[in-house]
Amino acid sequence: MVHVRPFCSLACRKLDLEAVAVSSVATILRVGLLSRVQKGGPWVRIQGTIVSKQFTVWWPEDVVGKAVRLFCGKVYCNPPPGLGKMTHPFTLAAFEKILILGTSETMPKPHSEAGTAFIQTQQLHAAMADTFLEHMCRLDIDSAPITARNTGIICTIGPASRSVEMLKEMIKSGMNVARLNFSHGTHEYHAETIKNVRTATESFASDPILYRPVAVALDTKGPEIRTGLIKGSGTAEVELKKGATLKITLDNAYMEKCDENILWLDYKNICKVVEVGSKIYVDDGLISLQVKEKGADYLVTEVENGGSLGSKKGVNLPGAAVDLPAVSEKDIQDLKFGVEQGVDMVFASFIRKAEDVHEVRKVLGEKGQNIKIISKIENHEGVRRFDEILEASDGIMVARGDLGIEIPAEKVFLAQKMMIGRCNRAGKPVICATQACASSFLLCTLFRRTLGLVPWSLLYRHMLESMIKKPRPTRAESSDVANAVLDGADCIMLSGETAKGDYPLEAVRMQHLIAREAEAAMFHRLQFEELVRASSHSTDPMEAMAMGSVEASYKCLAAALIVLTTSGRKVAKEVMIGQDQSTPSWAQWKSQAPIAREAEAAIYHLQLFEELRRLAPITNDPTEAAAVGAVEASFKCCSGAIIVLTKSGRSAHQVARYRPRAPIIAVTRNPQTARQAHLYRGIFPVLCKDAVQDAWAEDVDLRVNLAMNVGKARGFFKTGDVVIVLTGWRPGSGYTNTMRVVPVP
Structure with missing residues (x-):
C-alpha cells in the first residue's frame, strides 16, 4: 500500500509526498504520479522543490545501509550507511522520469492503475515551463494525447454522409454538430437529413451513459451578389484576358446576354459603394477587376487577373460598405423551416453589423428564441465591426474562405487570432472553418509573379481539403487544424470532406486525433x-x-x-x-x-x-x-x-x-x-x-x-x-x- 499526500500548493511549485517502500518487491513511484501500489514496507519521505533544483529523501532506519536504489533520470545512488537523510541532485526532467525505490535489482516497468484517466501526463514536462518559449521547447512528440477531446467537431452533411448508418459511425467517430448547407438542396431534402440525424442519435439512447446528443445547425445562404447568364446557354463560358476592358452594367437587357465585353450584376447600388480604383472579385476571387471609371448605372473595369467565367457567379466587393439586406427572401423561408424542424443553431452568412443579427433573430421569432445565432464573418466590414456583431450574437464563425477574398491573404491569420481572442475574452463560442493553407498561398504567389493569375479558390478551401479524395491529410492541413485549436477555437468544422468526400469517417477521426494532440500541447x-x-x-x-x-x-x-x-x-x-x-x-x-x-x-x-x-x-x-x-x-x-x-x-x-x-x-x-x-x-x-x-x-x-x-x-x-x-x-x-x-x- 502506498500513501500519497500533497503538502504544498502550485503557487510555490513544490512537491512533498509520503510513500511506503517495500523490502522485497520494488515499488514504482513517480514524482507527482503514483503508478503502482504495493503492500508492506517502511515509510520513505520524499520532498522535491523546483526552486532549489534538488530533492531530499528521508530513509527509515531499517532501510539505511541496505541495497536500496534511488533512480531519478540517470542518477543511481544508495543511501549512505548511518545516515537517515540524503539530498540528491534534482532536475526538471526528473518529473517525467520514474522514481524507483526498492531492493530488487530488476527495475519493473511502470503502470498506471491508480488515479484519473483524464488528467494524465500529457505534455507534463512542457506544462511545468515558466515561459512560452520554454513551453514550446519541452513539447514531446511521444507524449500521450489528452483523453477527452474538448473541441467540438462540426460536420457538414451531404450525399456522402446523410444515410443513417453513416451518421451513426460519424457520431461514434466524434461528430458533435451536424451542419446543413442551405445554399444547396430543397426543404424536403433537408427535412429528410434532419430526420436521419435524429434517428442516428436516438439509436444510442438505450444506454444513457454512452448517449451523446448531436446538434443540428442550419447554415443560411445569405445575401449575395451574382453575375448574369453568359450569352448562349446556362453552361456557356467566356475567357477574360488580363488587361482587357470589361463593362459592368445594371441594365436588365443584358441579364442573359453577358459576354467578354459586358457583364450584368444583380446589385443595383454597386455604383454607389465602389470608387475608382476599387477591386471587384468574381467567382470566389478567381477573376479580379479594377474599377477605372464609373457612371450612374455602369462601371468600366480592367481585368487584372483573368480566367474562364461562367453564369451566375458570386461577386465580392472588398472594403465596400455593401447595403444588401441582411436576410434574403430565401433566408426567411429557410429560417422559418428551421424553426419548424427544431434546429439548435443558425450559422448566419455574411453578417456585416449588429443590425443584421437582429434581423435574423426577428425572423426566428418567439418560437425560435432559443436557437443560437452564430454570425459568420466573411467580409472586411464584418471584421471592422466585429465587436458589435459579437455582442449581438451567441457565437462567431471565422469563415476564412470568403474572408480571404475580402482582405489580403497575409492578413487572414491576424483576423482569425483577433476574433478567436475576443470571443474567448467575451466567453462566447467561436468556430474555425475552411482552410488557410500555406502551401496554397505559395502557389498563388507563384501564379501572381509569373502568369498574373491569383486563383484564390486554391488558397481557402476545406480544413482537410485533401481528404475529400485521399485517406490522409497533408501536413499543412493537419497543422492548420491544430493551430486553430491552439488559438482557442471552441469548434472546428468539416465541409466538403464529410458532405461529398470519399473518406468522411476518416476525416472526422483525423480531426478528433489532431484536436486531442493540440489540446494536450496548449499553453494552459x-x-x-x-x-x-x-x-x-x-x-x-x-x-x-x-x-x-x-x-x-x-x-x-x-x-x-x-x-x-x-x-x-x-x-x-x-x-x-x-x-x-x-x-x-x-x-x-x-x-x-x-x-x-x-x-x-x-x-x-x-x-x-x-x-x-x-x-x-x-x-x-x-x-x-x-x-x-x-x-x-x-x-x-x-x-x-x-x-x-x-x-x-x-x-x-x-x-x-x-x-x-x-x-x-x-x-x-x-x-x-x-x-x-x-x-x-x-x-x-x-x-x-x-x-x-x-x-x-x-x-x-x-x-x-x-x-x-x-x-x-x-x-x-x-x-x-x-x-x-x-x-x-x-x-x-x-x-x-x-x-x-x-x-x-
Missing part, C-alpha cells in the same frame, strides 16, 4: 492567467463561486467538478471538503493520487484562467460570478471535471468561458440545451431522462450519480478521484450556493 498556464486577468472585480456571488471552484479543482487536482442547477446559474457561498483530512486512510490517499501526479500539468490552465478573469469586465450577473468562482475552485484543488446541472446551459457556458483544465460535465433535462452545449469548448453534455424526484435532495443525488457514472464510463475519472460538486439549496434558478470536494465513489 498562460491561457488561464490571461482569462482570469480579463475578468474584472465583481460583486456577483455566482461569478466568484465559479472562479473559486475551478481554482480549487486545480489546487487539489480533483478529477471532476460537479455543478447542479436547474437553469445553469451558479451561486456559491460555501466550500465544503467532503472528507476529514486529519486522519489518513487508504481511500483518502487514493483519492488524492491525481494531486501528486498532475499538479504541474495544470499550471498553464491556471495562467490562462487568471488572464481571462483579469480581462473580464465588472459584472453583477450572478451566473457569471459563480462561473468564475467554480473555475477558480477547480484550479485550487486540481479537479478533473466540473459537473454542471443546468436547464438553459448558461451556467455551463460561463464556466467554459474561463477554460478550466477539467472537463465540464453539463447535466440537463433539456435536449436542446444538451445539443447546443457542443458549441462550447470543454463542455460534455449529459441528457438526464429520469423523472424528477419529489425530494429535491434525492433529485440532486440522482443527477450527481448520473454525472459520476458517465464520467467513469467515458474515462474522465476513476473511483477514488476527486471531483467538485456545485449544488443548489432549493429548486429553481439562481440558488446554487454550495460547493463540495468529494471523492468519486
